[in-house]
Amino acid sequence: MLEIKGLHVSVAGTEILRGIDLSVRAGEVHAIMGPNGSGKSTLAQVLAGHPAYTVTAGTARYEGKDLLAMKPEERAREGLFLAFQYPVEIRGITNSYFLRSAVNAIRKHRGQEELDPLDFLQVLEDKLKAIGWDDTLMNRPVNEGFSGGEKKRNEILQLAVLEPRLALLDETDSGLDIDALKTVAHAVNKLRAPDRAFVIVTHYQRLLNFITPDVVHVLADGRIVKSGGPDLAHELEAKGYDWLRAGAMVS
């Protein structure tokens, strides 16, 4: 589904990613861990098409297509989704209006009929029911005045409604208390599917107590320095990142 080879990325002249190789297959959940400043969030943002980053070398193919040549909206329409670390407030636009606009943009791309407000409400209710949430956030302006937990929940709700094939979660766990973390993790687990892959970027292992990944990667200084099974996350929790960092420099 996602095939990244030798990816180098700079922002404002500084190289952040220095040769990333990553392969994600449908149905898999990959966790990308690493210390602050290792480039985890950059990787997520680059894959979503953030214009601030420049790809200086390497390739990223998504379902056989050249991902890096696509505009952000084309990536979204083709089924890629990024849950933002810092979701943005949109004044004057309710969550439900925003979500319907997004759903219809994607439906239009697929040649499907656009949903009117009533049809959309039905879709929304079904999705909410599926992940066990209520609709209290829907009639408020997007992320405006939301608590940290509400913003993160809102990202997952968008994920549920937009039904991406590849979901990138950028530090979705940061700033969440344990109850909010469980709520979000529970919803993500419900959304796991054979034709859907997840890439979960996180600094801490605690989210992975509730979402069991298939593969764990450690990113340090712009490179993946180690990959392993779910146990690697526990090892990192116990030992920290420094031992890997030193190793990376030696190699």
Next chain:
Amino acid sequence: MVAVERYVEAYRAFAANGASGAPAWLRDLRDGGIARFGELGFPTTKQEAWRFTSVTPIIATVFELAHPASRVPTLEAIAPFLFGDGPRLVFIDGCFSPALSWATGLPAGTRVESLAAALTTDPAPIREHLGKYAGFTDRPFAALNTAFVRDGAFVYVPAKVTIAEPIQLLFLAMPPVGGARPVAHPRNLIVIEREARATVVEIYGALGEGVYWTNAVTELAAGDGARADYYRVQRESDRAYHVGVTDVHQGRDTTVNVHAVSLGGALARHDLRGTLAGPGGYLILNGLYVLGGDQHADHHTAIDHAAPHCESHEYFNGVLAGRSRGIFNGRIIVRPGAQKTDSKQTNNNLLLSGEAHADSQPQLEIYADDVKCTHGSTVGPLDPKAMFYLRSRGLDETEARRLLTYGFAAEILNRMDVAPLRAQLDGIVRARLAE
């Protein structure tokens, strides 16, 4: 002839003819108005309150007092400005049009009539309130309007009466005939007595293109415990000049929601003042200006906290395209003794082109120590973070820009309770943004 002289001359003719039958107190009020206008003259950009707005085009144009309408538009023609079948007063070129108006079935004692007619039936409440709030000592256009007080809307809601349906006041300009440059001075008085409730919607619009000038004044008095929802929509012709003064006066424990939308006019100026004269007052000023082309709109607002324990919230958003210019000046005055005042002001301006320009000036004057006053203002293009967020959800650049821009306007429109009016304005704003 110097412009000011021209108006003084026109006043002499006006006072000698159509206005000569007025009661002495009204003639005195008018005389005071023209005398003050003669002293003040037109404002210049050297005056602080007019620093960003030159009225030279108004001075340079020879306007003539609009005549009582000889042409009456059809109901069909005015329909786009109306919503619902509530009571309404329609004025064509500043003069009341009985054929297009109706206000029947209202609770006893309620008056929804033209000011000219009301003066002949029972002028007592008019005499009590007219000119009491829209002071003109330092406001030349209010002084000029006062000199030419003849017609406008008079809304009177007696104590403890609730009028559920919005009362519509519609001021329409007919396309000027030949080279005529008409000026109208609509004068409105809205009195919501003690514990009464009413919604009044005042709309200015045009039935064609043309150069004309509207110089309007509205006074709204809310008695103790009253609630008033007042909407003011300015949809003048793109070549028109619009100068408006609105003064709201609130008694004890009143709630007043003011919604001011400015969409039209080549040059528009609105001075909006709310005075919280009794404790426990609550005031919302909710304003929107959407400008394009070479439009220029200047909003000067003032909230005067003259009594303790009052709360005011002010939200003004501007969306500016083309070479348009928007000015917002928001004054908040907290008088000595107005303790426990809670006042918040925000003004956000969205610039859609490199040539659009916005000035935002908060002005806080606080003379009490136990108060909460905050203000914030922004001027800038669309937030690139928000653009990326929307694009990452599948909206293309055009759609994302349109949605964000619409949100700027919708934030203000969403505070409006009169759903059909909100829908009407929503449609106008969407059409405007799609251009």
